[in-house]
Amino acid sequence: xxxxxxxxxxxxxxxxxxxxxxxxxxxxxxxxxxxxxxxxxxxxxxxxxxxxxxxxxxxxxxxxxxxxxxxxxxxxxxxxxxxxxxxxxxxxxxxxxxxxxxxxxxxxxxxxxxxxxxxxxxxxxxxxxxxxxxxxxxxxxxxxxxxxxxx
Amino acid sequence: xxxxxxxxxxxxxxxxxxxxxxxxxxxxxxxxxxxxxxxxxxxxxxxxxxxxxxxxxxxxxxxxxxxxxxxxxxxxxxxxxxxxxxxxxxxxxxxxxxxxxxxxxxxxxxxxxxxxxxxxxxxxxxxxxxxxxxxxxxxxxxxxxxxxxxxxxxxxxxxxxxx
Numbered sequence: 292x293x294x295x296x297x298x299x300x301x302x303x304x305x306x307x308x309x310x311x312x313x314x315x316x317x318x319x320x321x322x323x324x325x326x327x328x329x330x331x332x333x334x335x336x337x338x339x340x341x342x343x344x345x346x347x348x349x350x351x352x353x354x355x356x357x358x359x360x361x362x363x364x365x366x367x368x369x370x371x372x373x374x375x376x377x378x379x380x381x382x383x384x385x386x387x388x389x390x391x392x393x394x395x396x397x398x399x400x401x402x403x404x405x406x407x408x409x410x411x412x413x414x415x416x417x418x419x420x421x422x423x424x425x426x427x428x429x430x431x432x433x434x435x436x437x438x439x440x441x442x
Numbered sequence: 443x444x445x446x447x448x449x450x451x452x453x454x455x456x457x458x459x460x461x462x463x464x465x466x467x468x469x470x471x472x473x474x475x476x477x478x479x480x481x482x483x484x485x486x487x488x489x490x491x492x493x494x495x496x497x498x499x500x501x502x503x504x505x506x507x508x509x510x511x512x513x514x515x516x517x518x519x520x521x522x523x524x525x526x527x528x529x530x531x532x533x534x535x536x537x538x539x540x541x542x543x544x545x546x547x548x549x550x551x552x553x554x555x556x557x558x559x560x561x562x563x564x565x566x567x568x569x570x571x572x573x574x575x576x577x578x579x580x581x582x583x584x585x586x587x588x589x590x591x592x593x594x595x596x597x598x599x600x601x602x603x604x605x
Contacts, residue, residue, distance in 0.1 A: 298546055298550070302550070348591045348593070348594060348596045349591075349598075351591050351592055351593060352589055352591055352598060395575070397577075402581075404603075407582075408581065408582070409581050409582060409583060409601075409603060410579065410580065410581025410582070410583055410586075410601060411578075411579075411580050411581060412576060412577075412578060412579040412580070412581075412599065413576075413577040413578045414574045414575060414576050414577065414597075415574060415575040415577060416573065416574045417573050417574070420573040420574065421573055421574075421596060422573060422574040422596070422597045422598070422599065423596065423597070423598045423599070424598075424599045424600075424601075425598065425599070425600050425601075426599075426600050426601040426602055426603065427603055428603075
């Protein structure tokens with residue numbers, strides 16, 4: 292009888308400890324997301340000092356001479372919630388964290404232009420980590436959206 | 443009156459009383475005592491004093507240690523033994539509880555510790571592989587490329603809009 296009591300108390304305390312200890316919890320963590328909108332062009336030679344790390348990475352792939360930070364959107368988004376970043380020419384990037392897979396955040400990215408969906412993608416982004424999405428022409432150059440996350 | 447062959451010697455007399463003399467000395471002292479009233483008297487005093495002392499000692503011991511002393515000690519020892527014997531089943535039951543706890547408590551605690559450990563610790567950041575894995579991509583676009591930078595494996599999605 293006493294043994295059964297011990298086991299019940301132990302089980303309940305383990306469950307309680309698991310509940311307190313689980314940082315991901317049932318609701319999941321909040322994801323800190325930063326969207327940097329960059330204009331890359333060959334019109335001039337300019338390296339925005341706020342993009343020094345990113346430029347080094349991009350220069351290994353692209354041959355643009357100018358990288359300029361146009362805007363930055365910071366957001367903290369809960370699991371299955373959608374954050375929005377306003378981008379040039381009535382573009383909107385919707386970001387929805389949909390899960391955690393090991394050390395990666397599973398994100399759904401949706402790009403809209405004038406309420407029309409351009410694309411939708413699901414990515415697994417490292418924590419912390421970043422992805423760059425680019426391609427739209429803008430002011431003689433191209434727009435790049437650098438999306439980074441951490442939780 | 444016959445005269446004693448030896449002189450009166452109180453030390454020898456005491457040794458005679460204590461039976462510490464050699465046989466020849468003892469014979470001489472016995473012969474001396476036969477003829478020496480003073481030594482006879484001293485010997486008698488010694489004997490009476492010794493008797494008195496012995497009686498008193500016996501009396502004190504008999505008062506200090508009652509007749510049933512041995513019986514009482516034995517009975518106490520028996521009681522203690524029976525108490526110890528009665529404790530054995532209780533101790534056995536305690537050990538069985540401890541054994542049962544060992545069976546359940548230790549694995550349960552180990553499991554709880556493991557769960558806590560994996561809850562608090564994050565897996566190390568993997569340096570291998572791209573920064574992002576693209577699971578799916580759909581849209582109204584002309585083309586799409588997925589690139590990776592050579593150094594830090596940053597993932598880049600490059601697309602061409604159709605309009």
